[in-house]
Amino acid sequence: MSQSQFVSKCTADSLQHAAKALLEGHLVAFPTETVYGLGADALNEDAISRIYEVKGRPADHPLIVHLHSMQVIGLWVDDVPEYAIALGRDFWPGPMTLIFKRSSLAQDFITGGQNTVGIRIPNHVAAVGLLEAFYNMGGRGIAAPSANRFGHVSPTTAQAVKDELSEYMNPEDHILDGGPSIIGVESTIIDCTGEVPRILRPGAITVEMIEGSTKLKPAYANSANAELIRVSGSLEKHYAPAARVILDKTPTTGQGFIAPSRRVTPTGVKRLAAPKNLDEFARDLYSALRKADELGLAEVVVEQPQGDGLAIAIRDRLERASKGR
Ligand code: TXA
Ligand code: MG
Numbered sequence: 001m002s003q004s005q006f007v008s009k010c011t012a013d014s015l016q017h018a019a020k021a022l023l024e025g026h027l028v029a030f031p032t033e034t035v036y037g038l039g040a041d042a043l044n045e046d047a048i049s050r051i052y053e054v055k056g057r058p059a060d061h062p063l064i065v066h067l068h069s070m071q072v073i074g075l076w077v078d079d080v081p082e083y084a085i086a087l088g089r090d091f092w093p094g095p096m097t098l099i100f101k102r103s104s105l106a107q108d109f110i111t112g113g114q115n116t117v118g119i120r121i122p123n124h125v126a127a128v129g130l131l132e133a134f135y136n137m138g139g140r141g142i143a144a145p146s147a148n149r150f151g152h153v154s155p156t157t158a159q160a161v162k163d164e165l166s167e168y169m170n171p172e173d174h175i176l177d178g179g180p181s182i183i184g185v186e187s188t189i190i191d192c193t194g195e196v197p198r199i200l201r202p203g204a205i206t207v208e209m210i211e212g213s214t215k216l217k218p219a220y221a222n223s224a225n226a227e228l229i230r231v232s233g234s235l236e237k238h239y240a241p242a243a244r245v246i247l248d249k250t251p252t253t254g255q256g257f258i259a260p261s262r263r264v265t266p267t268g269v270k271r272l273a274a275p276k277n278l279d280e281f282a283r284d285l286y287s288a289l290r291k292a293d294e295l296g297l298a299e300v301v302v303e304q305p306q307g308d309g310l311a312i313a314i315r316d317r318l319e320r321a322s323k324g325r
Pocket of ligand 1: 035062064116117145
């Protein structure tokens with residue numbers, strides 16, 4: 001069945017229409033600056049269960065609640081430490097998710113039964129427009145994981161969402177097209193339930209930025225406690241295309257190749273991306289990995305970026321993408 005009727009550009013009308021669909025219990029995939037999300041009304045258990053079905057994701061993995069403004073986070077969370085206020089002030093709207101002690105609004109079907117809830121205020125005009133329209137209609141927040149099948153590469157375009165999920169979506173669901181995501185890797189997740197901020201997933205809000213904002217030295221989740229709080233992105237194999245991802249080797253004939261622009265492409269190798277800097281690397285990585293699958297390549301070699309900042313997030317995703325199945 002052709003599902004193209006439900007992909008629409010982000011106009012004022014389509015955002016209103018999509019907000020209404022969400023309130024009626026349908027799913028809406030929407031653009032954010034990090035990656036596209038698959039949204040549902042965060043108070044509607046049936047709609048949330050459809051997210052899990054469409055993604056093929058285990059039901060005990062918590063979802064992030066997306067909001068349009070810091071004014072309304074008090075609905076969803078109890079207890080916001082001082083350092084989290086600094087983070088929100090400095091980096092929201094933006095590519096950052098904060099984990100707080102939940103209020104009674106955040107039910108087990110959102111939090112995976114944990115007593116915490118993840119909150120994000122995205123920095124994308126269409127996402128904020130959708131969230132605002134939804135709130136003005138009486139909605140209280142949109143729960144959204146990345147709009148990919150569980151374990152796969154996150155989508156950074158509406159077309160990628162369609163390719164990935166349309167066969168699992170209903171005709172009443174929507175995909176909003178707001179152009180390619182500008183950052184390209186998922187938000188930094190910071191646990192704000194302890195004495196100091198603790199980074200659960202690296203992203204575009206870097207450790208230096210967190211330290212500068214809070215004047216505290218952030219902690220890193222180690223794999224043992226990360227498992228305890230079930231960050232699905234912390235599972236070993238994740239963010240992976242069908243092609244095998246091989247890190248930091250010289251590519252050979254028939255393989256795909258993603259590497260900084262200064263690297264030449266050996267003969268017979270299919271160059272998938274040649275980013276000129278870290279921002280471009282993050283932005284283009286997932287579409288390049290998807291391209292490998294579209295071309296039917298069996299293997300793709302990636303030369304990882306060196307250094308700190310966004311390079312840490314890129315290497316985090318690549319290491320997981322390269323783990324054996
Ligand atoms: O950039 C992003 O964060 C995107 C866009 C759509 O906002 N969303 C995203 O969602 O990446 P998802 O579900 O694919 O990844 C969110 C991660 C999951 O690994 C989930 O387990 C973790 O956040 N998470 C959500 N709520 C949590 C909580 N209360 N405690 C610990 N981890 C949580
Ligand atoms: Mg995800």
